[in-house]
Amino acid sequence: MVSKLLKGSFVSLCLLSQLACNAQVTSPKQVLNKKPNVLVLMFDDMRFDTFSYRGGPVNTPNIDALAAESVRFNNAMTTTGLCSPSRAAMYTGRWGHKTGLDDNVELYHTRIAELDPKEGGLIRRASDAGYLVGHVGKWHLGARGTEMRGAEIDLGHGHEPRERFSRVYTPYAKIPQVEGYYQGKLDKGNEKHEYFRTLDGTYQDTNAYKKVVHGQAMIKKMAQDDRPFFGIVSFNQPHPAYRVPEPYASMYDPASLELPGNHLAKRVNKPLAQDGIWWPWHDVGHMSDMDWRKSRAFYYGAIAMVDRIIGDLINTAKEAGVYDDLHIVLVGDQGSMLGEHGLYDKGPYAYDELMRMPLLIRNPQVAPKTINRQVSMLDITPTLAELMALKSDGDVDGHTLKPLMEQGDKAEDGQPDAALYAYEWYNGSWFGIRAIRTPEYKFVWNPGDNRDEFYDLTKDPLEITNLIKDKAYKKQKAEMVALLKSELARVEDPSLKMLNHHAKAYLTDKQPKQAH
Secondary structure, eight states: OHHHHHHHHHHHHHHHHHHHHHSOOOOGGGGTTOOOEEEEEEESSOOSSOBGGGTOSBOOHHHHHHHHTSEEETTEEOSOSSHHHHHHHHHHSSOHHHHSOOSOSSBTTOSOOSOOTTOOHHHHHHHHTTOEEEEEEOOOSSTTHHHHTTOSEEEOOTTOOSSTTOOOBOOTTHHHHHHHHHTTOOBTTTBOTTTEEEESSOGGGSHHHHHHHHHHHHHHHHHTSSSOEEEEEEOOTTOSSEEEETTGGGSSOGGGOOOOTTBTOOOOSOOGGGGOOSSGGGOOTTOOHHHHHHHHHHHHHHHHHHHHHHHHHHHHHHHTTOSTTEEEEEEESOOOEESBTTOEEOOSOOOHHHHEEOEEEEOTTSOOEEEOSOEEGGGHHHHHHHHHTOOOOSOOSSOOOHHHHHHOGGGGTTSOOOEEEEEEEETTEEEEEEEEEOSSEEEEEOTTSSOOEEEETTTOTTOOSOOTTOGGGHHHHHHHHHHHHHHHHHTTOTTHHHHHHHTTTTOOSOOOOOOO
C-alpha cells in the first residue's frame, strides 16, 4: 500500500513539474506598489491524502492544476482535530489557551458561545488595513462574528445562528436514528444517512453550490472595487455525514475500494477516550463492512465535488480578470476518520488521518515547489499578515512561511522539524491532550487517561502499535517528551505544569532546541 502511494506521488510530482513549467508567473513589476489580493478556500474535514496530485484515489484536476501553481505543504498539521478551535487558530495565529477558544461553539454541551470579539484576527486586521473583506459560508466561531470584525460582504451563513448567544444545537433526533440502524431500520434509499446519503437533485441543488454562487458574487464584486481584497469562501463539505447527489454518489464502487492497513484495526493499548461516543454517529457497532465501504465511497465523491467547486470559483476569478496576480490559500481545517482504527468523523486523538490537513498557497511571485517540513495551521496568519502588510494584534504562536515558500525546505535547515497538536475539549468534555510529531516519531500525552501513546512513524506509519511501554525506545521517548515540554514552554501553555509531573519517567537531561 505504502509503495503504491509513493509510486503514485512520484508520478504526480512529475506531472506537477510539467504543469508548473507551463504556468504563467506574474512579473514582480506588475504588482509593484499594489497590495495583494487574497482568496482563502476553506473546506471542512478534508483529508490530505485523497487528491490525485498526491497519488490519492480521487481524480481532482482542478486541485491538481492549482497545486501545480502553488507551494505545496505536504506535511501541514492542524492545531486541533475539531472545527471551532482549528478555525480560531487559523484566523488568529494563537492557541486556544490564549484566545479562550479551545472547544466547539454552538453545539451541545459546550461552555463556549463565540470567539471573543476582541480577537479580531485576520478579518479585522485586513479591514483596518484598507482591504475590502468578504466572507462566505461556514464560520463556526459565533454568530455574526465575521460581520463584527469588518466583513463588508457577508453571505451564505448556512446552518449557523444569526443571533448571538442563542441556544446550542442538541442532536436529539440523531440518537433514535442511530439506534434504528441496529434494528435494521434504514433511511430513504436504504442508506444510513448519518454516514452516507444520496441527495436529491444535482450539484446545482446542493447547499454547497449555493455557497459557490455567493462566492462567485463576492469575487465579481471585489473585482469591481478599487481596494485590495481579502476574501474567504468556507464550505461544510466534505464534513460527515457524507451527502452528495449523483453522479458523485455512484462515482466510486464501494466493493472495489482499496482499504488502508489500519482500517477497523483493533485498538490495543489505546486511551479509553477513543472508545467514547462523543457524538451520536460515533456509535458504529451497527456498521457492516459494506457500510464502511459506502461511507468511504461517498467521501471520495464529496472530494470530487469539492474539486468541481474549486474549479468553478477559480474560473470566476479568471473571468473577472483577477486571477493572474491572485494569492490563493487552499486549506482544510482538519482531516477525518473513515474507519481507520474503527473510528468515524473526529474525536479526542491525534492520528495522522485527523491531525494532517491539506495546504496549498499560491503566490504568483513565488515559484511552485513542494515543502516536506512540517508546518502548522498557526503559520497561516503570520504568513498572510506579512504578505498583506497587516499591523500586529499581539503575539502569535505560528511563524511566517515566506522563507520556506521562497527557498524550500533548506530555509529551516538545522531547526527541529516538529508539529504541536492539542485536543483540550470536545463539546464540553475535557481531555487536555497534547501531541508532538516529528517525521520519525509521535508522542501523545493523555493527561485525562493513564495511558500515553508513542509511535514509530518510520516503521508504523499507520499508528497501530502503541510503543509507550517499549523499553527499546526509552531514549526516543525522552527526547520527544523534552521536545513537547520545549514547545509548551514556548507558547506559554499552562498544561506544562502538569506535564512536568506526569513525564518524569520519560525525561533525560538533554533538552532539544525549540521548534516553531
